[in-house]
Amino acid sequence: MDGNEPExxxxxxxxxxxxxxxxxxxxxxxxxxxxxxxxxxxxxxxDRRQAVESGAAxxxxxxxxxxxxxxxGAVGIGVGLGFRVLExxxxxxxxxxxxxxxxxxxxxxxxxxxxxxxxxCDGCKACTAACQSAHYLPKDTEWIKVxxxxxxxxxxxxxxxxxxxxxDPPCQAVCPVGATFRTDxxxxxxxxxxxxxxxTCMAACPYESRYLNTSPMPEVPRQPFPTSPEWxxxxxxxxxxxxxxxxxxLPSGMLPECATSCQMGVIYIGDLTTDVAVNGQGNVITISExxxxxxxxxxxxxxxxxxxxxxxxxHGQDLSGWA
Amino acid sequence: MDLTIDRSSQMDRSLxxxxxxELREAAVRPMLQKPGPGYRLLVVALGAVVALxxxxxxxxxxxxxxxxxxxxxxxxxxxISNFITIVGVAYGGAVISAVLRLTGAGWRAPLTRIxxxxxxxxxxxxxxxxxxxxxxxxxxxxxxxxxxxxSPLIWDAxxxxxxxxASVVFFYLPLIPDLVVxxxxxxxxxxxxxxxxxxxxxxxxxxxxxQHRLLGRMTGFLAILxxxxxxxxxxxxxxxxxxxxxxxxxxxxxxxxxxxIAALYSGIALVILSLxxxxxxxxxxxxxxxxxxxxxxxxxxxxxxxxxxxSVADFLPGAYHGEPGTAAVFRQLFVGAYAPWxxxxxxxxxxxxxxxxxxxxxxxxxxxxxxxxxxxxTFWLNRVLMVIVPATYDMMNATFGVxxxxxxxxxxxxGAMAAVPLLILLLFRFVPILSVTxxxxxxxxxxxxxxxxxxxxxxxxxxxAQxxxxxxDGSEGRVPxxxxxxxxx
Numbered sequence: 001m002d003g004n005e006p007e008x009x010x011x012x013x014x015x016x017x018x019x020x021x022x023x024x025x026x027x028x029x030x031x032x033x034x035x036x037x038x039x040x041x042x043x044x045x046x047d048r049r050q051a052v053e054s055g056a057a058x059x060x061x062x063x064x065x066x067x068x069x070x071x072x073g074a075v076g077i078g079v080g081l082g083f084r085v086l087e088x089x090x091x092x093x094x095x096x097x098x099x100x101x102x103x104x105x106x107x108x109x110x111x112x113x114x115x116x117x118x119x120x121c122d123g124c125k126a127c128t129a130a131c132q133s134a135h136y137l138p139k140d141t142e143w144i145k146v147x148x149x150x151x152x153x154x155x156x157x158x159x160x161x162x163x164x165x166x167x168d169p170p171c172q173a174v175c176p177v178g179a180t181f182r183t184d185x186x187x188x189x190x191x192x193x194x195x196x197x198x199x200t201c202m203a204a205c206p207y208e209s210r211y212l213n214t215s216p217m218p219e220v221p222r223q224p225f226p227t228s229p230e231w232x233x234x235x236x237x238x239x240x241x242x243x244x245x246x247x248x249x250l251p252s253g254m255l256p257e258c259a260t261s262c263q264m265g266v267i268y269i270g271d272l273t274t275d276v277a278v279n280g281q282g283n284v285i286t287i288s289e290x291x292x293x294x295x296x297x298x299x300x301x302x303x304x305x306x307x308x309x310x311x312x313x314x315h316g317q318d319l320s321g322w323a
Numbered sequence: 324m325d326l327t328i329d330r331s332s333q334m335d336r337s338l339x340x341x342x343x344x345e346l347r348e349a350a351v352r353p354m355l356q357k358p359g360p361g362y363r364l365l366v367v368a369l370g371a372v373v374a375l376x377x378x379x380x381x382x383x384x385x386x387x388x389x390x391x392x393x394x395x396x397x398x399x400x401x402x403i404s405n406f407i408t409i410v411g412v413a414y415g416g417a418v419i420s421a422v423l424r425l426t427g428a429g430w431r432a433p434l435t436r437i438x439x440x441x442x443x444x445x446x447x448x449x450x451x452x453x454x455x456x457x458x459x460x461x462x463x464x465x466x467x468x469x470x471x472x473x474s475p476l477i478w479d480a481x482x483x484x485x486x487x488x489a490s491v492v493f494f495y496l497p498l499i500p501d502l503v504v505x506x507x508x509x510x511x512x513x514x515x516x517x518x519x520x521x522x523x524x525x526x527x528x529x530x531x532x533x534q535h536r537l538l539g540r541m542t543g544f545l546a547i548l549x550x551x552x553x554x555x556x557x558x559x560x561x562x563x564x565x566x567x568x569x570x571x572x573x574x575x576x577x578x579x580x581x582x583x584i585a586a587l588y589s590g591i592a593l594v595i596l597s598l599x600x601x602x603x604x605x606x607x608x609x610x611x612x613x614x615x616x617x618x619x620x621x622x623x624x625x626x627x628x629x630x631x632x633x634s635v636a637d638f639l640p641g642a643y644h645g646e647p648g649t650a651a652v653f654r655q656l657f658v659g660a661y662a663p664w665x666x667x668x669x670x671x672x673x674x675x676x677x678x679x680x681x682x683x684x685x686x687x688x689x690x691x692x693x694x695x696x697x698x699x700x701t702f703w704l705n706r707v708l709m710v711i712v713p714a715t716y717d718m719m720n721a722t723f724g725v726x727x728x729x730x731x732x733x734x735x736x737x738g739a740m741a742a743v744p745l746l747i748l749l750l751f752r753f754v755p756i757l758s759v760t761x762x763x764x765x766x767x768x769x770x771x772x773x774x775x776x777x778x779x780x781x782x783x784x785x786x787x788a789q790x791x792x793x794x795x796d797g798s799e800g801r802v803p804x805x806x807x808x809x810x811x812x
Contacts, residue, residue: 145719147719147720170567170568170569173473173474174473174475174566174567175474176465176466176470176471176474176476176480177466177469177470177471178469178470178471194462194465194469195459195462196458196459196460196462196463196465197388197458197459198456198457198458198476199398199458200563200567202399203398203399203564203567203568203570203573204567204568204569206569206718207718207719208718212388212398212458214388214389214391216387216389237387238387238388238459239458303569
């Protein structure tokens, strides 16, 4: 199952986009939840309209056909939207993403992902230190945090945790002013010039990935990138900050600071569209194969957040039911 | 015969006039009475605490949230608890006034003004309590300029703003005729400020039947409206936790109704406490009687029992076979670091007040006021636990962070708590403390029914006399006589 996920994502280039509409073209004869769910799907919508209309045709019709169709259309759209709202977000995620992504005639956008090969992590926390110095963070703000945990067989293992860049980020949904947003490349970022510091996102994040910038922030010298949600340095005091996967570096082919700093080559950063990832040691992998061959898992899969971070367990840890 | 009736009705009227004058004097007594040293001391003390809270808030604005000793483990704190608690107690006024109005409970009349006033003050102070909780309070306008409607917080803000507005109007409408009455009663003693204020607020009230009808209709409409509004406010507050988060204990289906019941329970407690304090200060014993406290106690008890039942329903499944996180949080509450506070809440906030009302020996004013005085702080404590314990739980490694607070949060909390009684005291320096018109109307209705009863009695007695006369003649008619005698009794 976990192996399949990235494959879909990888194929999420042209092939997947073309396949998506053709999948729903043969309209089901009987209306189902799925057909109602796709509110903007023309064949299904037509079906529903006809079905309702044939029922109404028996009665004398004082209003014009055009008006009736409009009304039925409106009801249909309403019902469709209603089902969209009630839909299981995890199930709807890829579709919603495709719908949200602009149909570009150019190359498909990169869809960033991170892979942590826990077989090689020795818990040295070099990634945490490098991240803190690169982003000028105070000591207790660990955008990438290394947990030392006990596995079922009694051994210890280490688990570095950055932002999960969820495809259905709970933090984005609960932000009252829309300061947290998700880019077309799958990056969940914060506009700290908007954030009101209510910390609801910290309540929402099941991965404890968000931090409140309370302490006075360290002095920051001139930066290679302008201050923006992609490079929020310096952090704005009394707003919420989190790991950004060094979003400003990625377009120019630079790796995130944690990946660069990891001497063990644990941390891979990659693009699901091209299916290629690389770690700080220069090892290049094919994402779909790597994840499938090594039984990759995602944290707290059951919450339906669809994280973009994969872990290669390697020590027999059961990460699925973890914490 | 005719003469005696006339004289007695005249006496009645003069007695009634005397009672009416007394009532009107009592209603404006807080404005007439020269403030004693105790009152002045109280106002100054409360004002000082509020000022301290404001100073702390300014300090926090200048230096940032770091003055609150926030840790990333405890991202929400006592400010959120203050917010829930004080907005919660605003429900009491709505219940006493609206629910009792709708159910036609005549005894409510002397209580409604105080209950509604307490409600208005609490919702305004409570709503303001969310501001010091924000890291960037200067950006609060973004709630209006760029709302994200999928966030429960936006609905929170909308619900509280709507409820706050509705409760101000619900306080204001029955006040309109009373302002005219107050002006009549106080005359020149009202002072220029109050006279101007009342003239502006009474909006040309003359007391015509059309005006009375319109006002009655609007008040009735608002009484119906304000009950579901209050339910939405407290439900949305519960959902702000339940929807937002995957955190143990917060993500409970039961939290919305639990918040509603807690608000009702603590709200009525605040009304009881305010009634007792104001009755004592302004000598209103003739109007707010011991019976009122007993009746309010009877309203309080079922809500306390419901809260107890719902808490058990909330805790039992999670404690019995809870998921690791839920079990860890409940263990922390029942036997862990927060256990003393939790059990103080259970015993002091629910069990003791319920016992006080249940036992006939303690069902007296003093005890009921004591119960209310127990409920308010313990329910604040409960809200602190509800916020802090799940917030400090680390969902990644299942540990609990340490929560600590500084003089800043403590001062803001104390300031918020002191602002409620201070504003209640000040409010009744400007508006009559009893809803004179409502009391008089209900009394007039009562008088009318009594007069009708008396007339009916007279008619029946006459009939009996006639029937008895007939019976003496030896004719039939026993059955109607018996029935009529029954009616007289």
